[in-house]
Amino acid sequence: MSSQATDHAHDDHGHHVTSITTLIATFAALVALTFLTSALAQVNLGRADIWVTLGIATVKAALVAVFFMHLAHDKGFNAVILLSTLGFATLFICFALMDKGQYQPQIDDYNADKRQAAAEMSGS
Amino acid sequence: MATAEAIESSTDAHADDHSGHGDHDHPAWLAHHFESPEQQFDAGKLGMWLFLAQEVLFFTGLFVAYAVYRANYPEVFINAHHYLNPVLGAFNTIVLLASSLAIAWAVRAAQKGENELLMWLHVFTLGCAGLFMGVKTVEYAYKIDEGLLWASMYNPQHLTDTGLHTQLGTFFWMTMTFGVIVGLAGWMLKGGKSVAWGWVIFSIGVILMSTAAGVVVANAIQVSSMEADHGQHASADGHDGHGAAAHGDEHGSSHAEEGHAKEGHADDDHSSDGPAADGHHGSDHAEEALAPGVLPKPEGEEQMGAAAEEAEPSEDTEPTAEDAAEEATAEEPTAEPAGETEAASEPAAEGEAAEEGGAEAAETEEAPVAAKPVYGANEGNFFSIYFAMTGVHAIHIFAGMIAFLWIIYRIAKRNFSPEFYGPVEFVGLYWHLVDLVWIYLFPLLYLIH
Numbered sequence: 001m002s003s004q005a006t007d008h009a010h011d012d013h014g015h016h017v018t019s020i021t022t023l024i025a026t027f028a029a030l031v032a033l034t035f036l037t038s039a040l041a042q043v044n045l046g047r048a049d050i051w052v053t054l055g056i057a058t059v060k061a062a063l064v065a066v067f068f069m070h071l072a073h074d075k076g077f078n079a080v081i082l083l084s085t086l087g088f089a090t091l092f093i094c095f096a097l098m099d100k101g102q103y104q105p106q107i108d109d110y111n112a113d114k115r116q117a118a119a120e121m122s123g124s
Numbered sequence: 125m126a127t128a129e130a131i132e133s134s135t136d137a138h139a140d141d142h143s144g145h146g147d148h149d150h151p152a153w154l155a156h157h158f159e160s161p162e163q164q165f166d167a168g169k170l171g172m173w174l175f176l177a178q179e180v181l182f183f184t185g186l187f188v189a190y191a192v193y194r195a196n197y198p199e200v201f202i203n204a205h206h207y208l209n210p211v212l213g214a215f216n217t218i219v220l221l222a223s224s225l226a227i228a229w230a231v232r233a234a235q236k237g238e239n240e241l242l243m244w245l246h247v248f249t250l251g252c253a254g255l256f257m258g259v260k261t262v263e264y265a266y267k268i269d270e271g272l273l274w275a276s277m278y279n280p281q282h283l284t285d286t287g288l289h290t291q292l293g294t295f296f297w298m299t300m301t302f303g304v305i306v307g308l309a310g311w312m313l314k315g316g317k318s319v320a321w322g323w324v325i326f327s328i329g330v331i332l333m334s335t336a337a338g339v340v341v342a343n344a345i346q347v348s349s350m351e352a353d354h355g356q357h358a359s360a361d362g363h364d365g366h367g368a369a370a371h372g373d374e375h376g377s378s379h380a381e382e383g384h385a386k387e388g389h390a391d392d393d394h395s396s397d398g399p400a401a402d403g404h405h406g407s408d409h410a411e412e413a414l415a416p417g418v419l420p421k422p423e424g425e426e427q428m429g430a431a432a433e434e435a436e437p438s439e440d441t442e443p444t445a446e447d448a449a450e451e452a453t454a455e456e457p458t459a460e461p462a463g464e465t466e467a468a469s470e471p472a473a474e475g476e477a478a479e480e481g482g483a484e485a486a487e488t489e490e491a492p493v494a495a496k497p498v499y500g501a502n503e504g505n506f507f508s509i510y511f512a513m514t515g516v517h518a519i520h521i522f523a524g525m526i527a528f529l530w531i532i533y534r535i536a537k538r539n540f541s542p543e544f545y546g547p548v549e550f551v552g553l554y555w556h557l558v559d560l561v562w563i564y565l566f567p568l569l570y571l572i573h
Contacts, residue, residue: 015165017235018228027225031218034566038214041571053567060563068228069556070549075166078173085177089184096188100195 016073026067033060153544165546172550176557179520183561186513190568193509197501204506205572207272209263211345213570216259217562223252224559227552234545242548243535246528247327249555253525254331258338260518262346265289267507274511278504289343296339303332320536327532331525513565520558527551 037056045052066072071079151161158164194201230245269287271279283289307329314322531551534540540548 015235018232020229020232023225023229023232026228027221030221030224034214034217034221037567037571038210041210041567041573044573049573053571057564057567061560064224064556064560064563068224069553070228070231074169078169081170081173081177082180085180089180089187092181092184093188093191096192097195100192 016070018067018070018073022067026063030060030063033063151543153539161543168546168550169553172553176553179554179557179561183513183516186509186516187564187568190509190513193501193505194572197505200501200503200506201572204503204510205570207267207270207503207507208510208570209346209349210570211349212259212263212342213566215341215345216256217566219252219255219259220559220562223249223256224556226252227555231545231549231552234540234548235542237542239535239538239540242540243323243532246532246535247330250327250525250528250532251330251334253521253528254334255338255341256521257518258335258340259342260338260514261295261335262289262292262339262342265292266346272503272507274508275502275504278502278507280503292339292343296336296343299332299339300336303329303334303336305329306332314536320533323536324529324533327529510569513569517558517561517565520561524551524555524558527554 033056037053040052040056065082071082154161154164158167226245226249230242230249233239233242233245265288266283267273269289270283271277271281273279307326310322310324310326310329312322313325314320316322528551531547534547
């Protein structure tokens with residue numbers, strides 16, 4: 001079992017072989033960020049809360065993607081796929097959130113009807 | 125692919141003993157529709173990335189549901205997260221991160237032809253997956269026992285001395301015993317003639333054993349978390365055996381008044397609703413079939429909501445005592461500015477109303493409620509989203525386990541070499557995605573604050 005810990009060697013086909021140091025360092029960073037995000041849960045940052053949380057999660061995701069999933073040394077197109085997917089996912093969430101209040105009148109009507117029906121049923 | 129036949133030596137680049145092609149000089153594992161191993165590898169990787177893109181988008185659908193509900197009912201989410209144990213969530217996160225490390229390392233091992241390391245790293249990854257599922261089992265068991273299920277079955281109650289969570293010990297012994305037996309059987313098999321199947325069966329044994337281990341660890345963490353909370357609220361209400369759900373409950377009982385005050389204060393937008401709000405708090409809801417009235421709406425309909433709320437204060441005269449005993453998680457001081465006061469009381473109301481609507485309400489108030497009068501989002505909705513997201517994620521973990529068992533079979537068959545390790549890398553990519561999804565799920569579900 002060869003164990004060159006820091007080789008940035010390439011295998012027979014020129015594929016990059018990740019060094020053990022890189023793997024362990026990435027893992028350590030991921031664990032540290034996990035503890036960070038857990039600790040920050042105790043702190044109230046007001047409106048920044050969700051953004052800090054998402055930011056840390058995104059950094060962790062980027063570490064996994066770039067190092068564990070090898071995007072750093074892959075054909076660039078694979079990274080394009082991932083980034084454009086994330087772009088579309090963002091669009092998806094943003095458009096849905098833009099609309100979040102849109103159906104409130106219908107919801108209120110429905111609830112009013114339910115309330116009415118319940119009132120009639122309990123005969124109050 | 126022509127590789128599935130039991131070819132013991134894939135390093136023989138010119139094996140031509142595959143179904144009568146005597147004259148090809150390409151590696152046995154190179155499929156005919158590819159011109160070169162390089163193209164095959166790149167195509168495989170591209171295909172897997174496209175699949176992962178689809179996976180990201182379909183999880184995004186669930187995240188959109190989460191985002192919309194959280195944006196519209198932030199206080200529900202803030203209250204509901206008390207039901208989840210962040211220590212278990214963090215533990216699961218670390219476990220999955222370790223499995224990702226193992227798989228990334230496995231790809232390296234494959235590239236360097238280190239077959240034995242490759243195999244053990246995959247077994248380790250399966251162990252991590254089993255551990256994860258064991259923790260999930262404990263989490264779900266407590267949720268079921270506490271009635272913290274999806275909206276239509278949401279029926280919060282105190283943890284009692286019966287239920288699934290008391291069966292966890294039995295489950296542990298059965299799973300561990302079975303796992304040891306299966307593991308041993310596999311171990312012996314792989315020393316004999318069925319090397320590949322032996323490894324597969326051994327790996328299944330490892331999954332079972334690590335699931336059992338996960339159950340033990342998670343239950344220990346859960347119980348100690350519950351006891352820690354108990355200690356903090358020792359003066360609470362003399363209830364024993366509270367589940368995680370009882371966190372809010374204890375808070376409610378000991379801080380009911382403060383909760384009221386805080387909610388009255390925290391709500392700047394509805395200063396006019398102060399009195400009504402406080403009345404609501406006390407409220408619960410025997411007659412609250414009607415109470416839940418208006419939901420916390422995003423903006424702009426406060427007037428309507430306020431009016432509706434104020435129309436019902438007369439019903440909200442129930443003393444807090446009974447509520448305190450209930451799953452009054454909403455009593456937890458929610459300093460959430462966006463949540464209207466009604467919103468803050470809604471979850472309590474919803475929880476109460478839902479509970480009473482439920483046939484087996486822990487403490488039924490007098491009001492006969494024909495149907496479950498849930499108006500608007502409550503913790504049940506949070507749990508619908510929770511179970512959908514973690515459930516779909518768990519299904520992906522199962523699928524990953526099956527994929528890994530297949531890879532382990534092929535590793536044992538010595539299918540992989542520095543020249544050919546595509547499947548190892550591709551299944552590894554899938555597993556990293558499963559980890560990625562959890563990286564987002566963990567803070568969004570467990571660390572809401």
